[in-house]
Amino acid sequence: MSKNRPSKSEFVNGIHAGNRLILSKAITLIESDLNEDKAFAQEILEEISLNKTNSVRIGITGAPGAGKSTLIEALGVYLTQLNKKVAVIAIDPTSSFSKGSILGDKTRMEQLANSELAFIRPSPSKEYLGGTNEVSKETILLCEAAGYEVIIVETVGVGQSEIMVSNLVDYFLLLHLAGSGDELQGIKKGILEHADKILVTKADGNNIPLAEAAKIALENGLHYSDKNKISVETISSHDIDSIANLWKNIESDITKLKKSGSFTQTRGQQDIKWINELLKRKLIVDFFNNDETISNINKANKEIGEGKISIYNAVNQILNKRKNL
Ligand SMILES: Nc1nc2c(ncn2[C@@H]2O[C@H](COP(=O)(O)OP(=O)(O)OP(=O)(O)O)[C@@H](O)[C@H]2O)c(=O)[nH]1
Ligand SMILES: [Mg+2]
Numbered sequence: 001m002s003k004n005r006p007s008k009s010e011f012v013n014g015i016h017a018g019n020r021l022i023l024s025k026a027i028t029l030i031e032s033d034l035n036e037d038k039a040f041a042q043e044i045l046e047e048i049s050l051n052k053t054n055s056v057r058i059g060i061t062g063a064p065g066a067g068k069s070t071l072i073e074a075l076g077v078y079l080t081q082l083n084k085k086v087a088v089i090a091i092d093p094t095s096s097f098s099k100g101s102i103l104g105d106k107t108r109m110e111q112l113a114n115s116e117l118a119f120i121r122p123s124p125s126k127e128y129l130g131g132t133n134e135v136s137k138e139t140i141l142l143c144e145a146a147g148y149e150v151i152i153v154e155t156v157g158v159g160q161s162e163i164m165v166s167n168l169v170d171y172f173l174l175l176h177l178a179g180s181g182d183e184l185q186g187i188k189k190g191i192l193e194h195a196d197k198i199l200v201t202k203a204d205g206n207n208i209p210l211a212e213a214a215k216i217a218l219e220n221g222l223h224y225s226d227k228n229k230i231s232v233e234t235i236s237s238h239d240i241d242s243i244a245n246l247w248k249n250i251e252s253d254i255t256k257l258k259k260s261g262s263f264t265q266t267r268g269q270q271d272i273k274w275i276n277e278l279l280k281r282k283l284i285v286d287f288f289n290n291d292e293t294i295s296n297i298n299k300a301n302k303e304i305g306e307g308k309i310s311i312y313n314a315v316n317q318i319l320n321k322r323k324n325l
Contacts, residue, residue: 008040012047018085018147020119027121030138045138048145055144056254057151061162061191062175067201067237068154069109071175074237076112078247079150087119087148088112089139091155091165119148137168137274166194167273170263171250174198178207178214184221192222195230196253199246203234287322296321 006014006022014022029041062068069090076086088109112118123139140151153169155161166172174195179186187198198218203211211234218232233249236242257263287293300314309317 008043008047011044015044015048015142015146020146023119023142023146024121026142027139030136030142031123041138045141048142050141050145055149055151056171056250057140057153057169058250059153059155059162059165059169059172060175061155061165061172062201063177063186064156066175066177068156068175070237071199071201071235071243072152072154073109073112074240074243075247076109076118076152077115078240078243080112080115080117083117084150085117085119085148086112086115086150086152087143087146088121088152088154089143090120090122091153091161119143119146137270140168162191163194167270170257170266171196171254175201176214176218177201178203178210182221183214183217192230197249198230198232200232200234202236203242204236204238208234290322290325292325293318293322 006025011022011026015026026041026044029037029044032038032041060068060072072088072090076088079086109120113120121139121143140153143151151169153165155165162172172194174187174191174197176183176187176198178200200211200214200218215232215234222230222232231249233246235246254263257266296318300309300318303309304311304314
């Protein structure tokens with residue numbers, strides 16, 4: 001770790017003061033693979049006032065090209081004009097291979113990126129335990145501690161990342177580009193369970209009739225149980241009224257969630273899931289970092305090769321030996 005790393009109190013004070021550079025460095029510590037960094041990040045988190053219920057956490061997902069970044073730019077700029085502080089955390093599944101997409105997003109969110117009230121953070125997607133893109137709840141909590149009131153988490157609607165994101169946000173938007181034929185077929189079933197609203201994007205110019213038709217098709221296609229929960233709207237990120245209207249609707253939905261108590265309830269359930277997730281991660285890391293276990297695995301591997309023991313028995317033996325450690 002670099003010598004000129006800020007001290008714990010510099011981190012804590014910097015985050016509370018809304019210093020974006022310090023916030024960024026703290027997120028880097030959280031995302032680090034080094035145990036030393038993770039431990040230091042935990043020390044910082046201990047000192048920070050967490051869980052601000054006056055924040056709104058919004059997840060945005062959709063297929064590549066659906067218009068996520070453009071919408072976030074438009075919504076983000078709109079919100080900063082209302083004097084709200086906006087943090088954008090973008091999970092980029094391509095970033096581990098190339099930086100291209102992140103650079104693309106930066107230019108797409110140029111106006112927002114230049115705002116004093118905005119913080120944009122591309123998160124590298126790590127292949128973590130079977131390919132889930134990792135965004136940490138702590139990243140969101142740190143942004144909130146730094147005074148960000150609207151936290152937007154962007155993820156491309158492929159893989160498991162959107163399910164994970166749905167466990168981190170209060171409100172989940174699914175962006176859908178009008179196609180032809182069966183609109184619902186283009187949406188993965190798993191995502192619908194988590195969506196609060198479907199937005200049919202790019203509803204402007206010649207595309208308006210297609211977008212309106214897609215909206216109706218989606219409304220008709222939604223299962224009865226989904227209909228009570230999910231609303232479908234068309235949107236154009238090029239139209240400020242459309243964006244203002246979207247925010248008005250989100251705010252009104254959030255108010256309803258708060259009144260009914262389900263806002264706090266959902267956050268509580270998410271905390272439990274996060275505790276379980278962290279426990280799992282920690283147990284796995286601890287398990288595989290144990291020298292004796294490593295040597296038992298190597299020994300078992302050899303014995304399996306020699307036909308002395310089955311894989312199933314080997315696993316049981318390794319686990320039993322570990323229990324006795
Ligand atoms: N006409 C119109 N074009 C749009 C709108 N929103 C996005 N676009 C265009 O659609 C293309 C894709 O938009 P992006 O915002 O980059 O889409 P994305 O979902 O972030 O894409 P990935 O980051 O690649 O997953 C760009 O060329 C945008 O200019 C809109 O509301 N109207
Ligand atoms: Mg994008």
